[in-house]
Amino acid sequence: MDHSADPHTRWTSLDDAHIQHKDVQETLGLIEDDLWVAAACADRLVDDVxxxxxxxxxxxxxTNKAVERSKQAQITEGTAGTGDDSGHTSAQNTLRTYFQRVPTDAKLCYLRVLLLERLDRLNTFVEVCKSLPARDDGDEIDAEWEDDPWGAEEVASSTSQHRPIDSPIPLSEFLVDDLLEIACFFATQEYFDALRTLFDYHTSSIWPSRFALLDHVPLHAHPVDFRDLLPAYNPDAEAESSREDKQWRADAEWVFRPDVRSVLHILDFIEETSVDNPSTPSHARIHSQPLSLLELVDWYKDRVMRVMTSTGLVDVALATIQHGTALAVTGLDELAEELSLFSRLIYDTTQSEEFDDEWTFSQWQRLLPGEIVSAYLSHTTSANVAQDIRHIVMPYLFVLESRAERARKPDSELPTRLLYQYVLSSPLHILAPIMEASKPTLPAAQRLIRNDEDMVRLALASLYGSESRGAWPTMSQVFECLPAWDVTSEGDDKHDEAEAMFTSFKSFLTLSTGSAACSSADLYIFFRPLPISSLSRALDVLDVHLEAGEILGRWGVSPPLQWFLHHYNDDVEQRSLANKLVRRQGSSRADDKDQHKWESVLVDMLKLTETSESGIRGVFGSLSPREVSSIFFAGLLSTGKFDIARHFLVYQRSRLAFEDDAVEDLCLNASREFYDNSSSGNYKFGDMKLAYDCLRVPNTSERLVAEREFIEATSRLCSFNILSRSGLPITPIEIRLTKDRLLLISRVLSSNPDSYRHVDVILELLWKLGFRGDVVAEVKTLAMLADTALQAEDFERARELNERMVQTVLNLRAADPSGAEDPVVQQASEVCWVACFQLGRQPEFDDSDAKLALLGRALELCPPDKLHDVLLSWRRLEKEDVETRRDRLASRTSTARTRKASALNGGLSLQERLRNIQIPSTPLINAEDAVDLASRTFSRVASNFPFSVTGGRHAATPSSSSSDYQGAFDQAQASRMLQKGMGWLLGADE
Known part of the structure; x- marks a missing residue:
């Protein structure tokens, strides 16, 4: 720096960053122009305090001299000390005249105002820096020794002595920036001590925007940190409390007088908004006057709601209300009450491990009281529910009652109503500890439910309304907690009361719900009006039902408890449950332990039919012991435990309450059930084996033997690979459902071309199908075998079958000579003569003697109206036979003569003999001609079937005017008979 230069030049050449203390004194202090020096001081802003x-x-x-001159000018006019309006106006005019005459002093006065305000800002800045947190230099302390207890004191002392003044706002900016914006910045950063300093020393500037400043305080900030900044209420003034303004100077400066500032403003030397009177941002809320109590309450409520909405910090919201109440702001009690109750939900209730409930205060405010109780106990456990109700729910219920009283709508039943509502909606594992905490043996003050009758009603409604099927120990635990009343009544009265209760219960279900089940709340409506005598009777019923439920639960078939009420007199449902019970027990192996289990099952089932000492019928009360024993034995058979079943018949017969005659029916029904469920007909394994073995349990009888033979027949039929109409192998159930079982024989013969050779096998199959001793069925079967042999062109076997069939019919006729009109004899005869007639007129069968014999049997057995047709065939066959015999005789005679002539002629050569042979011309027959020939042949064979089939087939009577009897059946009908096989023998519609 050139020290020889002019001081003005030297000062203006210095920039702010290089100015030092000596420059102020040695350069700026040497200048004699006060206005220039004051302006230069106001122009310079540095960060060094x-x-x-x-x-x-x-x-x-x-500026001191200019102020003295200005004050002296006012004093000279004699108005400086007057306090009235006229004196004040005169002083302003005098000062204005002086400043107009001496503008330099006016400027100096203005600069003094500016410099004094900056000095106040400077002093405030120093205090603010003292309250701000220390700057973290980071590398001054090794992190390894950060927690060294011996070096803590030394480090603290060194940092306090050498820590520089630290501020987030540089001094140069702090002196000139908008004071309100600086205060908002401090509020945002939670520099509450700094903000408090601004409030103390610049109250007049900040206080009108106090609520704007508080809005900048983060909502998560705890109010204890800025409690003295919160608005307070002054009951004496009935308005918001004002704040005292501290001053950095004890004596007021003359330039800050209103008249002086007004003059300076008029002369455009100073604006209304100086450094210490900043302009207010447009977004700031201005409240120059104190607020009323209602306005303060609204502000606190708004602050609390914004805290809860944005952060959910209940403790911060509660602390805000508590500080507001401490500052005499009344009317926040209800909100504080809500927050306190809400805080219990967040901090005091049992929570799930996942903590998946995200509650908000706005949701809480929309909840109904019953929903709040459920929210309190949503994650409670059986170990905690009684304590949670006592310490969380009950206080809430008392608050509700108090609110109702304050609202002049008292409701003394509100707590119990809400508590009962929760109890009715609770699961059984929660209900049990509630009832434990309400035992009549406990002191009244400790009981959750203090009314004994209500306790019984709630227990009955909850137990009978539960859908649980296995919580019988828990239900018994609830029952043990209920009071016992000594209500005496006679036996008939007890029975009548029970019947009346069950009847009214069913009526209630029908009228109220229209369904077979209802909730616990609905049942409570049913039990609520019942008197103590009826409640005592209901407890007797409950005792019986719980015992039954434990029995049924032991065997894995327990229904809901309400089932016992609904089906009290329903024998159908009781029978269904009994069947389900016994059929569920078939999974284990048959050993001694299993046998003991079945004995226990029978004992329990019979026990459920008994009437209790209190006159209540058991859950199987609509069933007799005989019926229950039958259900038990049938169920035992259905599980395949035949050894155990025989053990019961031999050694435990006295326990079974049914007669011996019923055993056979039960075994037959069980066997048929196995049969119908079987997918295979082989009786060596699976359900069919069970069906077969089941028939060995009782003593042998004709019905059992017939059923066993039918199972054997089924097994044999399935071995022939018979197909059903769907194209799949026939099933046992289809065999049983076949109305005419002769059709099964027909299907065996049609599906196995060689089966006609095994006559005894087919007849045995017929007998086992239930036709043992049925001559007509035997004759029909022989006719089907003969027909099958005929189609196979095994004429000799067909003849043998026809002869056996004829002998059977003749024996039948001989056994009852007077039974010519017997329909059995007639039906057997008809089948027999038709079969003989069919084979006797078969042209491919070349045994004329056998054919004549067969036609003779047909003449013997046919009805009179068919004699003509059979006789014509017999005569034609006889004529053909005579002609054949004559031709054969002639041929023999011709052959003899030829041999004789040949012998006489000495014989011809081989070539000559071959030349003399005349071979008849036979046309070649193709496949279509063969089919047509077979059809014509069968038409001739079937044309004279004289009987009508029982299934509705129209009878065909051959015409006597036709030698070939072609008029009996047309070609289409003959083709259908060829396709249908032996249906004509069975009387089938097909």
Whole structure:
């Protein structure tokens, strides 16, 4: 720096960053122009506190003389000390005249105002820096020794002595920036001590925007940190409490007088918004006057709701209300009450491990009281529910009652109503500890449910309304907690009361719900009006039902408890449950332990039919012991435990309450059930084996033997690979459902071409199908075998079968000579003569003697109206036979003569003999001609079937005018008979 230069030049050549203390004194202090020096001090802004203070002090010092001259000018006019309006106006005019005459003093006065305000800002800045948190230099302390207890004191002392003044806002900006914006910044950063300093020393500037400043305080900030900044209420003034303004100067400066500032403003030397009177941002809320109590309450409520909405910090919201109440702001009690109850939900209730419930205060406020109780106990456990109700729910219920009283709508039943509502909706594992905590043996003050009758009603409704099927120990635990009343009544009265209760219960279900089940809340409506005598009777019923439920639960078939009420007199449902019970027990192996289990099952089932000492019928009360024993034995058979079943018949017969005659029916029904469920007909394994073995349990009888033979027949039929109409192998159930079982024989013969050779096998199959001793069925079967042999062109076997069939019919006729009109004899005869007639007129069968014999049997057995047709065939066959015999005789005679002539002629050569042979011309027959020939042949064979089939087939009577009897059946009908096989023998519609 050139020290020989002019001081003005030297000062203006210095920039702010290079100014030092000596420059202020040695350069700026040497200048004699006070206005220039004061303006230079106001123009310079530096971040060094001491240097800035030196500049401000120098500038203020240079304005002293101008202030004295201005004050003296006012005093000279004699108006400086007057306090009335006229004196004040005169002083303003005098000062205005003086400033117009001496503008330099006016400027100096203005600069003094500016410099004094900056000096106040400087002092405030120093106090603010003292309250701000220390700067973290990071590398001054090794992290390894950060927690060294021996070096803590030394480090603290060294940092306090050498820590520089630290502020997030530089001094140069702090002196000139908008004071309200600085305060908002401190509020946002939670620099509450700094903000408090601004409030203390600049109250007049900040206080109108106090609520705007508080809005900048983060909602998560705890109010204990800025409690003295919260608005308070002054009951004496009935308005918001004002705040006292501290001053950095004890004596008021003359330049800050209103008249002086007004003059300076009029002369455009100073604006209304100086450094310490900043302009207010447009977004700030201005409240120059104290607020009323209602306005303060609204502000606190708004602050609390914003805290809960944005952060959910219940403790911060509660602390805000508590501080507001401490500051005499009344009317926040209800909100505080809500927050306290909500805080219990968040902090005091049992929570799930996942903590998946995300509650908000707005949701809480929309909940109904019953929903709040459920929310309190949503994650409670059986171990905690009684304590949670006592310490969380009950206080809430008392609060509701108090609110109702304050609202002049008292409701003393509100707590119990809400508690009962929760109890009715609770699962059994929660209900049990509630009832434990309500035992009549406990002191009344400790009981959750204090009314004994209500306790019984709630227990009955909850137990009978539960859908649980296995919580019988828990239900018994609830029952043990209920009171016992000594209500005496006679036996008939007890029975009548029970019947009346069950009847009314069913009526209630029908009228109220229209369904077979209802909820616990609905059942409570049913039990609520019942008197103590009826409740006592209901407890007797409950005792019986719980015992039954434990029995049924032991065997894995327990229904809901309400089932016992609904089906009290329902024998159908009781029978279904009994069947389900016994059929569920068939999974284990048959050993001694299993046998003991079945004995226990029978004992329990019979026990459920008994009437209790209190006159209540058991859950199987609509069933007799005989019926229950039958159900038990049938169920035992259905599980395949035949050894155990025989053991019961031999050694435990006295326990079974049914007669011996019923055993056979039960075994037959069980066998048929196995049969119908079987997918295979082989009786060596699976359900068919069970069906077969089941028939060995009782003593042998004709019915059992017939059923066993039918099972054997089924097994044999399935071995022939018979197909059903769907194209799949026939099933046992299809065999049983076949109305005419002769059709099964027909299907065996049609599906196995060689089966006609095994006559005894087919007849045995017929007998086992239930036709043992049925001559007609035997004759029909022989006719089907003969027909099958005929189609196979095994004429000799067909003849043998026909002869056996004829002998059977003749024996039948001989056994009852007077039974010519017997329909059995007639039907057997008809089948027999038709079969003989069919084979006797078969042209491919070349045994004329056998054919004549067969036609003779047909003449013997046919009805009179068919004699003509059979006789014509017999005569034609006889004529053909005579002609054949004559031709054969002629042929023999011709052959003899030829041989004789040949012998006489000495014989011809071989070539000559071959030349003399005349071979008849036979046309070639193709496949279509063969089919047509077979059809014509069968038409001739079937044309004279004289009987009508029982299934509705129209009878065909051959015409006597036709030698070939072609008029009996047309070609289409003959083709259908060829396709249908032996249906004509069975009387089938097909």
């Amino acid at each position: 001491n240097l800035q203070r030196s500049l401000l002090d120098l500038g203020i010092q240079r």
